[in-house]
Amino acid sequence: MSTMIQNPNEIEAFTRRQRALARIHRNIAEKFQLNRRQFISGSLATMALAALGLSGCAPKTPAASTGDAAPAFTPGTYEATAQGRNGEIKVSVTFEADRIASIEADHMESRNIGDAAVRLLTDNYLDTQKLSVDTVTGATLTSMAFATAVAECAEAAGADMRAIMKGDASVNAAEPITDEADVVVIGSGGAALAAAVTAAEAGKSVVMLEKMVIYGGNTNAGEGTLNAPDPERQEPMGIEDSPDFYYTQTFEGGDSAGDPALVRILADNALDAVHWMEDHGLIYEKEVFTAIGGLWQRGHAVEVERKGEQGGSYYVSCLMDAAQATGNFTLYTDAKIEELIVEGGAVVGVRGTRPSSGEAVEVRGKSVVLATGGYSRNAELAMQYDKRVTESMPSSNVCSSTGDGLALAEAAGAGLRNMELVQIHPLGDPQNGGVATFVGNWLGVEDYVMVNDDAVRFVREDERRDTIADAILEQPNDEMWLLVDSTNIKDDRLEEIADLVAKGHSFKADTIEDLATQIGVDPSTLAETIEGYNACVAAGKDTQIAPGKELLGDAVSDPSFYASKRIPTIHYTMGGVCISPEAQVLTAAGEVIPGLFAAGEVTGGVQGANRLGGNSYTDLIVFGRIAGASAAAAA
Numbered sequence: 001m002s003t004m005i006q007n008p009n010e011i012e013a014f015t016r017r018q019r020a021l022a023r024i025h026r027n028i029a030e031k032f033q034l035n036r037r038q039f040i041s042g043s044l045a046t047m048a049l050a051a052l053g054l055s056g057c058a059p060k061t062p063a064a065s066t067g068d069a070a071p072a073f074t075p076g077t078y079e080a081t082a083q084g085r086n087g088e089i090k091v092s093v094t095f096e097a098d099r100i101a102s103i104e105a106d107h108m109e110s111r112n113i114g115d116a117a118v119r120l121l122t123d124n125y126l127d128t129q130k131l132s133v134d135t136v137t138g139a140t141l142t143s144m145a146f147a148t149a150v151a152e153c154a155e156a157a158g159a160d161m162r163a164i165m166k167g168d169a170s171v172n173a174a175e176p177i178t179d180e181a182d183v184v185v186i187g188s189g190g191a192a193l194a195a196a197v198t199a200a201e202a203g204k205s206v207v208m209l210e211k212m213v214i215y216g217g218n219t220n221a222g223e224g225t226l227n228a229p230d231p232e233r234q235e236p237m238g239i240e241d242s243p244d245f246y247y248t249q250t251f252e253g254g255d256s257a258g259d260p261a262l263v264r265i266l267a268d269n270a271l272d273a274v275h276w277m278e279d280h281g282l283i284y285e286k287e288v289f290t291a292i293g294g295l296w297q298r299g300h301a302v303e304v305e306r307k308g309e310q311g312g313s314y315y316v317s318c319l320m321d322a323a324q325a326t327g328n329f330t331l332y333t334d335a336k337i338e339e340l341i342v343e344g345g346a347v348v349g350v351r352g353t354r355p356s357s358g359e360a361v362e363v364r365g366k367s368v369v370l371a372t373g374g375y376s377r378n379a380e381l382a383m384q385y386d387k388r389v390t391e392s393m394p395s396s397n398v399c400s401s402t403g404d405g406l407a408l409a410e411a412a413g414a415g416l417r418n419m420e421l422v423q424i425h426p427l428g429d430p431q432n433g434g435v436a437t438f439v440g441n442w443l444g445v446e447d448y449v450m451v452n453d454d455a456v457r458f459v460r461e462d463e464r465r466d467t468i469a470d471a472i473l474e475q476p477n478d479e480m481w482l483l484v485d486s487t488n489i490k491d492d493r494l495e496e497i498a499d500l501v502a503k504g505h506s507f508k509a510d511t512i513e514d515l516a517t518q519i520g521v522d523p524s525t526l527a528e529t530i531e532g533y534n535a536c537v538a539a540g541k542d543t544q545i546a547p548g549k550e551l552l553g554d555a556v557s558d559p560s561f562y563a564s565k566r567i568p569t570i571h572y573t574m575g576g577v578c579i580s581p582e583a584q585v586l587t588a589a590g591e592v593i594p595g596l597f598a599a600g601e602v603t604g605g606v607q608g609a610n611r612l613g614g615n616s617y618t619d620l621i622v623f624g625r626i627a628g629a630s631a632a633a634a635a
Contacts, residue, residue, distance in 0.1 A: 008394065008430065008431055008432070008433075014140075014144065016082070016083065016144075016145075016148070072097065072098050072099070072159065072160065073095035073096065073097060073098070073099075073100075073154075073157040073158060073159055074095070074157050074158040075095055075096055075097050075157075076094070076095060076157065077092055077093065077094045077095075078092070078093050078094075078095070078153040078154075078156045078157050079091065079092050079093075079153065080093075080148075080149040080150070080152040080153045080156070081149060082144075082145035082146070082148045082149040082152075083145055084107055084108075084109050084114060084141060084142045084145040084146070085109060085110065085114060085141040085142050085145075085432070086107075086108045086109050086110060086114065086308075087107070087108045087109075087499065088107070089105055089106075089107040089109065089118075089142070089145045089146050089149055090105065090106040090107065090149075091103065091104070091105050091146065091149035091150055091153060092104045092105075092106075092153075093150055093153035093154070093157075095153075095154075095157045095159075099129055100125060100126060100129055100154070102126075103122045103125060103126065103150060105118050105122070105146060105149075107142075107146075108306075108308075109139075109142045110139075110142070110220065110221070110309075110310060110313065111220070111309055111310065111313035111314075111317070112214070112215075112216045112220045112313045112316050112317060113138065113139045113142070113214060113216070113220050113221065113313070113398070114139050114141075114142035116136070116139065116214045117136040117138075117139035117142045117143040117146065117214065118142065118143075118146050120136050120213060120214075121133065121134075121136060121143055121146055121147060121150075125150060129164075130164055130165070130166075131147065131150060131151055131154060131164050131165050132164075132165050132166060133147075134147035134148075134151075135147070136213055136214065137212055137213060137214075137355075137399070138212040138213065138214040138398060138399060138400060139214055140399070151165065173356070173357040173359070174334050174354040174356045174357040174359055175354075175357075175359055176354070176359040176360045176361070177209075177332055177335055177354065177359075177360075177361040177362070177363065178360075178362055178363075179207055179330070179332075179362075179363045179364075180207075180349075180363060180364040180365065181204075181205040181206055181207040181330070181363065181364075181365050182199070182204035182205045182206065182365065182366050182367065182632070182635035183195075183196075183199040183204050183205070183206045183207075183365055183366070183367045183368075183369060183628070183631045183632060183635050184206075184207050184208075184209065184349065184350055184363050184364075184365035184367070184368045184369070185199075185206060185207070185208045185209070185368075185369045185371060186209055186337050186350060186368065186369065186370050186371060186372055186405065186408075187208075187209075187210065187217060187370070187371035187372040187373060187405070187600075187602075188208055188210035188212075188215035188216055188217055188316075188331070188333075189216060189217025189218055189219035189220075189316070189371065189373055189600065189620070190217075190219035190312070190315050190316070190319070190600065190617060190620035190621065190624060191371040191599040191600025191601075191602075191619075191620040191621075191623060191624035191627070192208060192217070192369065192371035192372075192599075192600070192624065193208075193219075193315070193316065193319035193320060193323060193624070194319060194599070194620060194621050194624025194625050194627075194628060195369045195371060195597075195599055195624045195625070195627040195628035195631065196208050196319075196323050196329060196369075196628065197280070197319050197322045197323045197326070197628065198624070198625045198627075198628030198629050198632065199367075199369075199628040199629070199631055199632040199635070200323055200326035200328040200329045201322075201326055202628075202629070202632040203328065203632075204328060204631075204632045204635050205328050205329075205330075206323070206326075206328055206329045206330070207330045207331075207332065207363050207365065208323075208329070208330070208331045208332070209332050209335040209337055209350065209352070209361070209363065210331070210332070210333045210334075210335060211334075211335060211336035211337070211352075211355065211400065211404070212333060212334075212400050213333050213334050213356075214333070215316070215320070215331060215333055216313065216316035216320075217373050217398065217400055217401075218312075218373050218374075218376075218397050218398050218400065218401050218601070219312045219313075219315055219316050219617075219620065220310065220312055220313045220316050220398065221310055221312060221313075221396070221397065221398050221434075222310060222311070222312035222616065222617065223291075223301075223302075223310060223311050223312060223435070223436055223441070224301070224302040224310065224311025224312040224313075224314060224315060224617060225291045225294075225299040225300065225301055225302075225311070225613070225614040225617060226270075226273065226274060226277070226284075226299070226300045226614060226617040226618050226621070227246070227270060227291070227294060227296075227298045227299055227300070227612065227613075227614035227615050227617075227618050228246075228270035228271045228273060228274045228298055228300060228618060229241040229242055229243055229245070229246050229267075229270065229271060229298055230271055230274060230288060230298065230300070233286065233287060233288050233300075234288060234297065234298065237287060237288070237297070239288070239296075239297050239298075241296065241297075241298055243267045243268050243270070243271075244267070245296075246267045246270065246296075246298065247263055247264055247266075247267035247268075249295050249296060249612065250263050250266065250267060250607075250608075250612055250615060251263045251608065253295060253464060253608070253610055253612050254574075254607055254608015254609050254610050254611070254612075255608055255609035255610060256608065257418060257421070257608040257609040258418075258605055258606060258607060258608030258609075259605035259606070261581050262579070262581060262605050262606045262623075263606065263608070265581055265622065265623075265626070266606060266615070266618060266619060266622055266623075269622045269625075270618045270622065272622075273618055273621035273622050273625070274300055276621065276625065277315065277318065277621060280318050280319060280321075280322045281318040281321065281322070282302065282314055282315060282318045283302070283303040284300045284301065284302060284303060285300070285301045285302070285303050288300055288301075289301060289443070289444040290444040290445050290446065290462070290551060290613075291444075291445075291612075291613035291614040292425075292426070292427055292435075292445055292448075292465065292468075292613045293426075293445075293463070293464050293465030293466075293468070293610075293611075293612055293613035294445075294612050294613035294614045294615075295462070295464070295612055295613075297444070298614070299444075299613070299614040300614075301442070302314050302315075307492060307493055307495070307496045308436075308496045308499075310436065312617070315617065315620075315621075332361075334354050334355055334356050335352060335354055335361045336352045336353055336354070336355050336361075336404075337350045337351070337352040337361070337404075337408065338351060338352040338353065338408075339351040339352065339408070339411070340368065340408050340409075340411065340412040340596065341362075341364070342412050342413075345593075345594060346593075346594035346595040347368045347412055347593060347594065347595035347596040348364060348365065348366075348368075348595060349362065349363055349364035349365050349368070350362070350363050350365075350368060365595075365635070366595070366634065366635035367595055367596075367597060367630075367631035367632070367634045367635045368595060368596050368597070368631070369583075369597045369598065369599065369627045369628065369631050370405050370408065370409060370577065370585065370596065370597070370598040370599075370602055371405075371598065371599050371600045371602060371624065371627070372403075372404050372405030372408070372602050373397075373400065373401050373403075373405070373600060373601045373602055374397070374401050374403065374572060374573035374576070374601035374602065375401060375402055375403025375406065375573050376395045376396070376397040376401045376422075376570045376571060376572065376573055377395050377397050377398070377399055377400075377401040377402055377570075378401070378402040378403050379391050381402075381403050382422055382570055382573070385419050385420045385421075385422055385573075385575065386420065386421075386422035386424075388422075388424060388470075388473065388568075389422060389424070389570060393424075393568065393569065393570055394428055394429075394430075394432070394433025394567070394569045394570070395433050395569060395570040395571070396425060396428060396433050396434050396435050396569050396570070396571045397570070397571070401601075403573070405576075405577070405598075405602040406576065406577065406602065409577045409585060409596070409598065409602075412585075412593060412596060413587050413593055414577050414578060414585045414586065414587060414593060414596070415577075415578040415586055415587050415588030415589070415590075416575065416576065416577060416578065416588075416604060417575060417576070417578050417604040417605055418574050418575035418576070418604040418605060418608070418609070419575035419576070419604065420575065421573070421574035421575050421604075421607075421608075421609050421610075422570065422572075422573050422574070422575075423465060423466065423570075423571050423572035423573070423574060423610065423611050424465075424466065424469040424470075424568045424569065424570060424571065425465055425469065425568065425569050425570075425571030425572070426465055426468035426469040426471075426472055426480075426566060426568060427441075427482065427566045427569075428566060428567045428568055428569025428571075429505060429566070429567075429569070430479070430565055430567050431503075431504070431505065433569045433570075434569075435569065435571065437500060437503075437505045438482060438500065438505055438506050438564035438566065439484060439489075439497050439500055439501070439505075439506040439508075439562035439564060440482065440484035440489075440562065440564070442493070443484060443488055443489075444551070444553070445461050445462045445551055446461075446462070446551040446552060446553030446554075447484050447487070447488055447553045447554065448461040448482055448483070448484060449461065449482070449483040449484070449529075449530065449533055449556055450468070450480050450481070450482055450483070450566075451480065451481050451483065451521070451526065451529055452475040452476060452479075452480050452481070453475065453476040453477055453479065453480075453481075453520075453521060454476065454521070454522075454525065455516060455521040455522050455525035455526040455529055456525065456529050457529060457533065457544055457545050458471055458474075458475060458480070458545070459471040459472075459545070460542065460545060460547055460548060460549040460550070461549055461551075462549050462550055462551040464610055464612075465571075465610065465611070465612075465613060466609075466610045469568045472566070472567065472568055473568060478567060478568065479565055479566065479567045480565075480566050480567075481519055481521070481563045481564065481565055481566070482563065482564045482566050483515075483530070483556060483561065483562065483563050484556070484561075484562050485554075485556045485557060485558045485559065485560070485561050485562070486558045486559060486560050486561075486562075487553075487554045487555075487556075487557075487558045488553075488554070497562070500564075501562075505564060506562050506563065506564040507519055507562065507563045507564070508560050508561070508562055509559075509560065509561055510559045510560055510561070511559070511561070512526055512527045512530050512561055513526070513527055515561045515562075515563050518563070519563050519565070529544075530556050532544045533555075533556060534555040534556060534557060536548070536549075536552065537552050537553070537554065537555045538555065540552065572601065572607075572611050572616065573601060574604065574606075574607040574608065574609065574610070574611055575604040576598075576601065576602045576603045576604040576605075577598045577602055577603050577604060578590070578603075578604065578605065579597075579598050579599075579603050579605065579623075580592065581626075582597075582626065582630045583597045583598060583599050583623055583626045583627035583630050584596070584597055584630065585597060585598050594634075595634065597627040597630050597631045597634075598627060599619075599620070599623040599624045599626065599627035600619065600620050600623065600624060601616070601619075601620075603623070606619050606623065607619070
């Protein structure tokens with residue numbers, strides 16, 4: 001059993017949940033003791049009256065007076081609030097005398113993650129009329145908060161909490177899965193869905209198996225930036241780019257440790273990945289930007305419905321809709337694959353269990369696509385391969401990122417490569433390990449200024465991610481402050497910014513000196529640093545540090561000013577299964593394993609020693625499509 005990396009906000013949420021449950025159970029115990037004392041008192045009174053021949057006048061218990069059971073709830077609508085991942089979850093529960101009639105929730109939880117947990121728990125509570133299930137794996141923070149709020153409403157309605165929170169609330173225990181398809185896909189993130197859509201649109205039957213109850217994997221939690229040379233967007237911005245330049249930056253940016261053939265495929269097919277996603281309903285912003293560690297302005301950001309949403313979840317929504325629209329697609333969640341079925345040297349299916357019930361899973365297929373993601377939440381694996389990683393270092397990934405697919409592939413004879421290469425992202429949030437909760441995450445690196453606790457710059461802000469992360473680990477307290485001003489901040493971000501400041505993810509001030517005081521650095525030193533940086537911007541050359549920043553944007557001079565503490569966080573694993581340019585899984589000797597294909601973070605060789613910011617989603621779509629096409633052709 002691997003140790004799961006726990007982020008500080010997850011530990012805090014668990015503690016809040018335990019405190020709430022302890023309070024509820026104390027109330028249960030107090031009521032139980034009171035009822036017991038009342039029963040004993042009533043019994044003694046009855047005995048005394050009987051001795052006097054007056055027992056006919058003794059008070060009777062409610063159950064004795066009528067044949068009807070006492071009401072389960074005090075009818076009415078009750079409200080409660082609990083802290084979820086992205087903010088408060090407000091719950092309104094309506095009770096009738098004998099049942100939970102309805103549950104409504106108002107929240108800002110993540111698309112396809114938090115909202116899925118709320119929906120699943122709501123259905124469970126209404127169907128079973130019990131509250132014994134309190135978490136949906138994969139959305140723990142949201143589900144614990146939601147479950148706590150509903151339990152508080154039930155307590156306020158006078159429910160028998162001991163009974164309503166006891167026992168197994170599963171409506172229907174997960175049944176065994178026995179199925180077959182042309183193509184079997186393990187995983188449900190971006191690469192898995194791209195493969196499934198490609199195969200299903202080619203007319204092949206597809207079965208997708210996901211170990212979590214929630215589908216979408218780590219793709220749901222990412223920002224969704226996709227790198228691609230794109231003349232239509234770049235030329236109006238005066239940006240020169242090409243697949244060749246993109247190839248060079250990706251290959252050399254990965255210290256030439258990637259497979260040149262795979263990197264070439266990534267670069268040559270990146271723009272087609274953009275167009276393919278657009279054909280499947282995804283909308284990108286009209287202008288490109290430079291993601292942190294992206295090295296060039298070719299990042300395509302997803303146009304989201306609500307500011308602050310994770311763009312990656314839109315890939316999942318669009319591709320799931322496309323897969324289901326084919327009529328050739330079946331999804332099973334709660335289905336953990338533990339073995340690849342190998343017969344005659346070829347992979348012909350999968351076996352596993354349903355975590356919620358332990359029932360068996362077996363699906364036969366002509367081709368199998370492995371797309372189970374990386375191992376950024378597996379403490380043992382991450383620490384084994386990268387000595388910078390500690391058990392207390394947070395991770396930006398969802399809890400399903402435990403590297404299951406690596407063992408599956410190895411058992412079937414697959415080779416692994418680049419396993420020692422773990423990406424530590426420099427912009428981790430100290431609270432949740434994520435890389436998005438700060439003022440300016442939607443801006444390019446040209447707008448960033450990074451200072452340490454001594455209020456001085458220590459690294460160029462447009463450097464590679466690994467270089468910045470390593471530089472942070474050499475600073476006081478292994479942390480830094482990322483500063484931006486209001487020059488490129490639009491009014492539609494103000495509500496999001498206010499929330500980030502209120503929750504302590506960022507700090508806001510009208511002067512640099514006041515900002516310095518708030519974050520605990522020397523005001524005069526920070527003012528001097530910003531003044532020097534602005535002089536470099538005006539001169540068009542960064543001489544404040546060496547090597548200097550090349551992508552210089554605007555001066556940091558427009559109030560309000562913002563600062564966000566950033567720490568290194570485990571973000572991505574570059575190593576994984578060996579694949580061919582056709583996404584065929586290979587042995588260590590380079591031989592093809594018939595019937596087995598792989599794509600996404602479970603593979604190695606695409607990103608080299610360092611993944612450029614914005615290259616993950618390019619990888620997911622480009623090689624997911626190739627894996628799907630190759631699997632369909634072999635089926």
